[in-house]
Amino acid sequence: MTPPASLPPRRLVLLLGGLAMFGPFSIDTVFPAFPAMGAQLGADRLAMQQTISVYLLAYALTSVVHGPLSDAIGRRKVILGGLAVFTVASVGCALARDLSTLLAWRAVQGLSAGVGLIVGRAVIRDLLHGDDAQRLMSQVSMVFGIAPAIAPVIGGWILGWSAWPAIFWFLVAFSLVLLLATWFGLPETHPRQARLPLQPRPLLRDYVAIFLNPRFQRLAAAGAFNFGALFLYIASAPAFVMDLLRLNERQFAWFFVPMIGGMMLGAFISGKIAGRIGGARQVALGFACCGAAATLNVGYNLLVPAPSVPWAVLPPMLNSFGIALVFPVLTLAILDMYPRQRGSASSLQAFTGLVSNAVVAGVLSPLLSRHGLHLALGAAAFTLAGWSFWRWETRYSRQVPAGQAQAAALEPTERL
Template sequence: MTASASPIPLRRLALLLGGLAMFGPFSIDTIFPAFPQMGAQLGADKLAMQQTISVYLIAYAVTSVVHGPLSDAIGRRRVILGGLAVFALASVGCALAPDLATLLAFRALQGLSAGVGLIVGRAVIRDVLDGDDAQRLMSQVSMIFGVAPAIAPIIGGWIIGWSRWPMIFWFLVAFSLALLVATWKVLPETHPPEARLVLRPRRLARDYVAILLNPRFQRLAAAAAFNFGALFLYIASAPAYVLDLLRLDERQFGWFFVPTIGGMVLGAWVSGRAAGRISGARLVSIGFAVSAVAALFNVAYNLSVDALALPWAVLPMMLNAFGIALVFPILTLAVLDMYPRQRGSASSLQAFTALVSNALIAGLLSPWISGSGLWLAVAAGLFTAVGWAFWRWESVVSRG
């Protein structure tokens, strides 16, 4: 299907797919301002509250390998609608949770369903468009998706200002139901029956092994995962970074998230404008160079001060997010283009590698180093360097 054959206007499609990609990050970032209140009511310390993120991400990662192939077999639309319905029910469970164990169980159920918007949405983009047009649409979706981590903690802070933490999950219920209705009314099926694959577990496992063992997939997926990991480390550490290191309160998460996600949105806009004018490979190299400058500035700043202060403490994250947004659409489309008949599976496996990385960051690395601005800066810089090394490896192999 091409742009001219698409039954839905591309701007409307971008808004819908962006919204679908947002509800996953919303379920992470909206609750950050509520951590102190939730911990006090549920009898959980900071480390225990951090598990509300890692449990969600682990569940997200486990089922990310299912969403894509399922959409290859039964269609994109059905999978998205089913995932939204499950997510809404899981959010109801979180809102009514009487203790931490129950909350973690329903957080896991949220994670099991949250990947449908982002993972299947990527396959929808590649179903509809090719080449530079696909890059432009991917960039538009990234711009909308990038707004979520910026406004989610602000919304959470507002809600905490006039209500209790369960109201955040009732907000997620309303948001997911609104997306369900919009998907039902607006999104056509972009993967027709004649293009679908029969879902056979043995063949699916064989296909997954083949994709995972493909050296090019490994290089591209690793470059994307480590590149984003530099930013996700700060997102996962946001409660400690904002409340303890920057010494702000629960309603001031925007001082961290707005500049950071502003950089991501601007980078996604530049990526879309550059489509067809600058080669994808060159754009990725520029993105990594920008992130490297951000990493060096971040380490230097943390070495030079005794206490972090605005705006200098958040400027490196803004610059790093800009670089990441230049890189992300190119690497994602490169992975999808490797498997034109298995785009759902390819998207799932790319998401799986990133989610496993993010879960480890949130569950292990972030609690260990989030009390130190310098350690966060050094670790983020190392993530950027490793991501660039994998991209450099891919560039050398593709030229040779």
């Protein structure tokens, strides 16, 4: 299937990339405003951190809902509904005059922010197959990768000429633009005859069946652990940049720009080589880059007691490049396992990643971020774990007969 005529491929990339961006935008654009918000709302730094915590908690809880809902009522309705809720929630944040009100509306933002990323992946697989799907997902990843780099800059620019509520009014405008673009430009990609009834008991049964599928577990774990190597550094960015590299709060670009650059370059290469080399070979190449990054990182921190730029940020850059090669292939493999339940599979994959990231941010980062070598070893352990699960999957796929492998990939509703 090719993209509908009403939405040319380039416009589809921009729209799906924008839908994936509005979630990260709602986090990163607010970071520069924390001091001003805390001063006006009478909240200390720890209290302001709750505006991120409640957002991420709501995001994680509803990540398991967006996909199945889109399987039942269609992708377009879920995306439009999520954008509408997010717009209202952003208005509420802009008008908030106390911390409790702000926290409540931030939670509502989190409830709706996942529709763009989660349902957008299902849309890609609805429209395209094989190499074309990989190219589109890689192109969307390039657009999405811009968000963490430019969002804090935009937030700082807005604070330069206005007060902090203007950041949320910017999010209102951004989500309205996406809502109008989706309304007029994105057709429904999940036809009625392919939809599943929205019933709690079958939905829970299918979720359990997907989660217990060994192949899903191997692919999801490979992706989550592989990204965990990079997310450990992202979660530890304040300590890594200011304490270990001895830079100031205006020099975070030394870390984020190379990291985002590596990810965008990897996504670009992934799109270019789609169809020219096999998916398994591309994943192997990506993990080789991640392994080289881990080796260089550990070696550098062993030899250099005081890490500094630019050498300390080059291994995370190479790591992000490798991750961008691995991610599209693993994600498409998961979606291809459940042709009628791509939304559910996408939701469960996202939830797996969110839980892993929460453990990294809440437990491992505080333990490891005081020393560069500890961070490097932790990241290397994540890379090794991700590669091990991928290796397990490749060995299993070679050993299992074709008929059994096909049966293992059947949708839960077909097997139960």
